[in-house]
Amino acid sequence: MKFNRPHTLAEIAALIGAGTEGDPDFPVLGMNEIHVVEPGDIVFVDHPKYYDKALGSRATVILINKKVSCPPGKALLLSDDPFRDFNRLTEHFRPFRPAPSQIDPSAVIGEGTVIQPNVFVGREVTIGKHCVIQPNVIIHDHCVLGDHVVVQSGTVVGSDAFYYKKRPEGYDRLRSGGRVILEDYVELGALCTIDRGVSGDTTIGRGSKLDNQVHVGHDTVIGQKCLIASQTGIAGCVVIEDEVTLWGQVGVTSAIRIGKGAVVLAQTGVSKSLEGGRTYFGSPAEEARERLKQLAALRQLSSMATRNKKL
Secondary structure: OOOEEEEHHHHHHHHOEEEEEOOOEEEEEEEOOOHOOOOOEEEEEOOHHHHHHOOOOOOEEEEEOOOOOOOOEEEEOOOOOHHHHHHHHHHHHHOOOOOOOOOOOEEEEEEOOOEOOOOOOOOEEEEOOOOOOOOOOOEOOOOOEEEOOOOOOOEEEEEEHHHHHOOEEEEOOOOOEEEEEEOOOOEEEOOOEEOOOOEEEEEEEEEEEEEEEEEEEOOEEEEOOOOOOOEEEEEOOOEEOOOOEOOOOOOOOOOEEOOOOEEEEOOOOEEOOOOOOOOOOOOOEEEHHHHHHHHHHHHHHHHHHHHHOOO
16 A cells, blocks of 8 residues: 655654654655565564564565664664554554445446446445446445456455454454455456455456355455356465466465466365466365376275275
């Protein structure tokens, strides 16, 4: 998420009551999660295990809960609770405001687009030309839909990320201030749920098609001309390259990559990154041909055991 204007380190520190390490006039341009940060962004870290990763990332402002040596060309925001203060910044720069109407006046809707009854369109949403938004669809604030997009009934675009920190009193939710971007010719089936980014974008590439009841987690990037079948669940921060096919009930863990042209057969569990151009099956996922050989061998062993018992 980029701010509407550059801020200084001192200005940001004043918003959250944080200490600083670095030039008070150090420029701050936005905030983001570690996998998508750019120079000028704030990233937060609150566990020693991830200090080096955050300090070595592209982010130039580190919101951290310990005073450490500041890398050259960067600045620190010192906080006793970076998770809480990252939420404060999200709430300040992208606050939740109740919508005054079913289609917010700030939404931009292109010519030839059909909006069916009972559709909700939030603040600063952009919908392109010649789209079809079927009844009972929800499109939350700041989402962007390209041209010729189809969203079928009951689908939610831009729901909050499933991202929590465990505290003694319960779970504290990380506020979502990101967007969903649906590029041209994307089609979403009925009852899909597409989570927005925490502070970045969840993106579905041009020409990709999702079946009914598909879930896409926060900050995931799906490439062009992908096919994703019913009841597939994709966790957050996944990268799915172009022309990937995921068949029904595939489950994909977070922060992995599936290579271009891969095919993942039904009911497969993807627990690590997969190379492109191959077909996968099983849980955990393996190349389908190898997995099917293993299953055939197991059936033979079972048959042999049954025959031996009869003898």
